[in-house]
Amino acid sequence: MEVQKIKQSKFNFLRVATVAIFSLLSLHSIKAQENTVASKTVKKEVVQDNLLSGVVLDESGPLAGANILLKGTQIGVTADFDGKFKFPKVLQEGDVLLVSYIGYETQKFVIKKNQKFLKVELSGDDINLMGEVEVNEVYSSKQKAK
Missing domain, CATH: 1.20.5 (Single alpha-helices involved in coiled-coils or other helix-helix interfaces)
Structure with a gap:
């Protein structure tokens, strides 16, 4: 044992x-x-x-959904609900950002040395309707009987 x-x-x-x-x-x-x-x-x-941040505005306030794109690339970001953005890539002096929003003129911004913030104020395009709109009859949907 x-x-x-x-x-x-x-x-x-x-x-x-x-x-x-x-x-x-x-x-x-x-x-x-x-x-x-x-x-x-x-x-x-x-x-x-080191990332650039900023805000996109118009005369009435922030522009949610504005597009900020590095010229010549597909790198970009969309502004949030408050018009604020943070660019996803470190930018160099001389890089060009294109800021656009439907109904507004696209603006170009050249990045300066050690720039950390960008305030963008977009102005509206002159949109003119050409021609007339004519309605001869009321639209009704055509539903098939079952």
Whole structure:
């Protein structure tokens, strides 16, 4: 019986040692992942600090849904409900932004060195209706009987 107790105690010791080793290894890898995530967050914050933000307005207030596009690319952003936007790419001096909204003239803005904010005030196009609208009869839908 003593031989069996010795074998059992050795087996228990090996189980405890294995669990301890796996625990130490798993804690080490979790910490390494946390450091990676923290460094990515810092990089993202630095990039976001360099992004151009702004607001698009007209004479009556903010223009929700105005389009802001980097000329010559497909990179752009749409203004939010308050007319505010944050451009998704870091812009360089001399880049040209096109700001447009239906019913308004498209405006070009050349980015200046270290520019962080852009206030855009759009003015309306002169929209003239050409011709006349004539209605001879009232429209009625044609429904099929079932």
